[in-house]
Amino acid sequence: MGKYNIQALHLQTKIRGQLFVNILVNLAITACYIIQSILLAWIVAQLFIQKKTDISIPLIMLIAVVILRSFFLWIAEIASQKTAQATKQELRKKLLTRLFELGPSITLRKETGDIQTIIINGVEALESYYSRYIPAIIGAFLGSGGVLIILVVVDWPSAILLSIFVIAFPVIDRLWMRWQMPEISGVFAAMGAFGNYMLDSLQGIIILKAFGVSGQRRKRLAERTENLKHVSMETIKVTLMRTGLTSLITFSGIALVIVINSYRVTIGDITPLALLIFLFLAREAFRPLDRLEKEFSITWAANGAIPPMVEFLNMDILVNNPTQPVTLPQHYPIEFKHVNFTYPNSNEPALNELCFTIKEHETVALVGVSGSGKTTITNLLQRFFDVDNGEIFIGDIDIRNMLLDDLHSLISVVSQDIFLFHGTIAENLRLAKPDASEQELHHVATAARIDGFIEKLPQGYETMVGERGANLSGGQRQRIAIARALLKNSPILILDEATSNLDPENEKAIQESLNTLTQGRTTLIIAHRLSTIQHVNQILVFENGKLVEQGSPSELAQYSAIYARLLSLESQTL
Numbered sequence: 001m002g003k004y005n006i007q008a009l010h011l012q013t014k015i016r017g018q019l020f021v022n023i024l025v026n027l028a029i030t031a032c033y034i035i036q037s038i039l040l041a042w043i044v045a046q047l048f049i050q051k052k053t054d055i056s057i058p059l060i061m062l063i064a065v066v067i068l069r070s071f072f073l074w075i076a077e078i079a080s081q082k083t084a085q086a087t088k089q090e091l092r093k094k095l096l097t098r099l100f101e102l103g104p105s106i107t108l109r110k111e112t113g114d115i116q117t118i119i120i121n122g123v124e125a126l127e128s129y130y131s132r133y134i135p136a137i138i139g140a141f142l143g144s145g146g147v148l149i150i151l152v153v154v155d156w157p158s159a160i161l162l163s164i165f166v167i168a169f170p171v172i173d174r175l176w177m178r179w180q181m182p183e184i185s186g187v188f189a190a191m192g193a194f195g196n197y198m199l200d201s202l203q204g205i206i207i208l209k210a211f212g213v214s215g216q217r218r219k220r221l222a223e224r225t226e227n228l229k230h231v232s233m234e235t236i237k238v239t240l241m242r243t244g245l246t247s248l249i250t251f252s253g254i255a256l257v258i259v260i261n262s263y264r265v266t267i268g269d270i271t272p273l274a275l276l277i278f279l280f281l282a283r284e285a286f287r288p289l290d291r292l293e294k295e296f297s298i299t300w301a302a303n304g305a306i307p308p309m310v311e312f313l314n315m316d317i318l319v320n321n322p323t324q325p326v327t328l329p330q331h332y333p334i335e336f337k338h339v340n341f342t343y344p345n346s347n348e349p350a351l352n353e354l355c356f357t358i359k360e361h362e363t364v365a366l367v368g369v370s371g372s373g374k375t376t377i378t379n380l381l382q383r384f385f386d387v388d389n390g391e392i393f394i395g396d397i398d399i400r401n402m403l404l405d406d407l408h409s410l411i412s413v414v415s416q417d418i419f420l421f422h423g424t425i426a427e428n429l430r431l432a433k434p435d436a437s438e439q440e441l442h443h444v445a446t447a448a449r450i451d452g453f454i455e456k457l458p459q460g461y462e463t464m465v466g467e468r469g470a471n472l473s474g475g476q477r478q479r480i481a482i483a484r485a486l487l488k489n490s491p492i493l494i495l496d497e498a499t500s501n502l503d504p505e506n507e508k509a510i511q512e513s514l515n516t517l518t519q520g521r522t523t524l525i526i527a528h529r530l531s532t533i534q535h536v537n538q539i540l541v542f543e544n545g546k547l548v549e550q551g552s553p554s555e556l557a558q559y560s561a562i563y564a565r566l567l568s569l570e571s572q573t574l
């Protein structure tokens, strides 16, 4: 597995117990097969060689072993499930902990699809690796080895002959697979390419339809399907040939040993019982290898999953909790002092020597053309990234000296792209305050002018909002987000104003609810329309990451040429 070994995941110690039981049960099953074969040989010898008709004892033993084997098979299934669960749980815990440590900046460093693949497909691949492949490989060593040892005791020359074939089985299998590997690994690449394109098309279906390019997209999807079909067929071909090859080794080995031993019985070199034991037991030497061969494909998926997973777990955390956190301030003015910042994946500074102060309870609008740095200011205030130089204060405390959870408890965000989770309206509201009573929910929903709408829904607050809030309008989603922010009741508020024009009724309701929300809070509004921010205390105008103008709306309207240009740009686009 090259640079990224599976050991790097440090999973073994956590699931050792489950794995041990799993391997033990698998060995018990192999032992049952061995005993069963010896008993069969004994019964046949009694009946046909010693001409005895009373075979009740070995027969009862045989039935008991068969029942025991079924029991172990059932236990093995449970043990395998438990190992799978333990692996899944441990890995998900590791990955999700890391995901939250890495914070929102992770989406800038890795594509969402890649993160999803690591967390879902990667975990599944490793789950099978531990629950099926590891027991199979250990079972192959101990099971096949055990059978050969028993056969050595019965007749060592034939046991050695058979072991040549037993060893040849995995060796030839691996050589064949190594030779054919490029073909096989193509399936995963093709599957990934198809899956990602499909997901992308599904998410962008409205845009595709609107631009009339869904036909083009369908054509490309068909090409990817064709490629997937082609490499899948190649894989089936390779796999079938592989099974044929290993079966040839198995049956050649067994046939050779039986033919030679039959001859040796006729010349009195070995007993007929020994021949019978070989007849029934030789097959058992290959059974654990058959299982290993079937499970081998698991290693392809695991090989593919491990490097990105280890890389993800080893990614640097850009923003850390302070070693000596301070208690939170009592007042919440905000100050940016000589802040410089460039995004990790960019060479152009997003903010340049930025200095400004927002008084407690003041509402300040950040304005400027697209790309001027407004969102970056709010990203830095929430410490999604740390400043390159300079300081950001809330009250008299540098935000780097606050625990991240504490800092986030101070800030509510109502963004234009509102994310509602798949769940009920009540669940979405309670994200802000998990123990909020129903009365509190009604209270904030009323203040956000959304209570009437929720009450009219078939299940009221228990109505599902659909994936990402799909069955609500933009305005309704925004008012739910405002209610959520009211419930959080934090002293600082970031409002990312909706860019699109809402209908007058929604616009009025939202404006009223926003007025309620901003009262008594230090508020930053990322303003996209100057017409909606005429009531704010201060407007900060940005250009290329620099603060270029600052003042009340009336001051700026009187003196600022830049503000006047923005106003005229807006009136042209209206």
Ligand SMILES: Nc1ncnc2c1ncn2[C@@H]1O[C@H](COP(=O)(O)OP(=O)(O)OP(=O)(O)O)[C@@H](O)[C@H]1O
Pocket: 108, 343, 344, 345, 346, 348, 349, 350, 368, 369, 370, 371, 372, 373, 374, 375, 376, 377
């Ligand atoms: N994730 C990112 N990686 C690299 N550069 C970025 C990233 N996000 C923003 N930038 C750059 O930082 C600068 C400021 O962007 P920012 O998003 O803060 O502007 P904005 O004023 O909020 O724009 P808009 O009004 O379009 O949202 C821009 O030059 C932008 O290209």
